[in-house]
Amino acid sequence: MxxxxxxxxxxxxxxxxxxxxxxxRLPDDVYEKLEEMRRVQKSELAELIYDAMFTDLDMAKARNVPxxxxxxxxxxxxxxxxxxxxxxxxxxxxxxxxxxxxxxxxxxxxxxxxxxxxxxxxxxxxxxxxxxxxxxxxxxxxxxxxxxxxGGCSLPGAAKVLMPVEGYEAVVQFIFDTICERGVNACPPLLVGVGIAGSVEVAATLSKRALMRPVGSHNSNARAAEFERMVEEGLNKINIGPGGLTGELSVMGVNVEQAARHPSCLAVGVSVGCWGHxxxxxxxxxxxxxxxxxxxxxxx
Ligand code: SF4
Missing domain, CATH: 3.30.360 (Dihydrodipicolinate Reductase; domain 2)
Incomplete structure (x- = not known):
């Protein structure tokens, strides 16, 4: 040979x-984030859901199966x-x-x-x-x-070219509409990937690349990092909750990736990762x- x-x-x-x-096996960052969220959320329903997740993970490891x-x-x-x-x-x-x-x-x-x-x-x-x-x-x-x-975590994926005058407010609106409409299908808590660019295919691709970044990492641009924190805070108030059964803390994080845009276009893409990311x-x-x-x- x-x-x-x-x-x-x-x-x-x-x-x-x-x-x-x-x-x-979940990647270390997602596993640790779920452990943290499990500690913070004290409702009976949340406890049931997190117990089921971690029992599932333990059994999969013991039996060496997905x-x-x-x-x-x-x-x-x-x-x-x-x-x-x-x-x-x-x-x-x-x-x-x-x-x-x-x-x-x-x-x-x-x-x-x-x-x-x-x-x-x-x-x-x-x-x-x-x-x-x-x-x-x-x-x-x-x-x-x-x-x-x-299937469930790909279902909420969406992308759109906005009118440029709509600005970043419309980007935020699009993210919230997407997650409110379909996020529940993706077995929350969710990792939300956002791409912002000048055309729809770039925004969509970047939204998926954003999901490759670890939970808890932040965009190297200070404004983008602040945007990530604000959207995460807002999404954690919409009450989807673990398992989509209502409750606090609906998302593990929001990761944003961006590319420079044409001045006339502002495109946004959203991809979603589930608890089993x-x-x-x-x-x-x-x-x-x-x-x-x-x-x-x-x-x-
Ligand atoms: S954990 Fe993720 S991959 Fe599994 S059914 Fe739920 S959304 Fe689909």
């Missing part, structure tokens, strides 16, 4: 194990070093990794081909797993964020050694 073929096989193997793993039946459609958001050795083979490797993970985990079969309306049976399909790439210059590493886009991050080096960034102390 050539050196490149060995790297390709090693990359596929690591990504298959990574993909099979991350539906079984903790939610909906293991979603797999998405990879990749910061790809320009000199990372797997480039030509990237899409084929990730498709094969998903096939292997689907059997090994096991993962529910969720990929349905548009127009054919046929489930492929292995979680791959046309443009699935979805790959969202950013090229990082002068790097031989790849940082891969993997996400299980479940299956988002994992791994850094692979050129020799395919790796570090799991999202789950401390875990060996694949």
């Amino acid at each position: 050539s050196d490149q073929a060995q790297l390709v096989e090693r990359f596929t193997d690591v990504m298959a194990k990574f993909t099979a793993f991350f539906g079984k 903790f939610c039946q909906d293991t979603g459609v797999i998405q990879y958001h990749i910061e790809l070093g320009a000199d990372f050795p797997i480039r030509n083979e990237l899409e084929a490797c990730l498709k094969e990794a998903v096939r292997r993970a689907t059997k090994a985990a096991p993962l529910r079969h969720n990929a349905v081909q548009i127009f054919d309306e046929r489930n492929t049976g292995d979680n791959t399909g046309h443009r699935i797993p979805w790959i969202d790439l950013e090229i990082v210059p002068n790097s031989t590493d790849a940082v891969i964020y993997a996400y299980m886009a479940g 299956r988002r994992a991050a791994i850094r692979l080096h050129a020799d395919m050694s790796y570090e799991l960034l999202s789950h401390k102390g875990v060996e694949l």
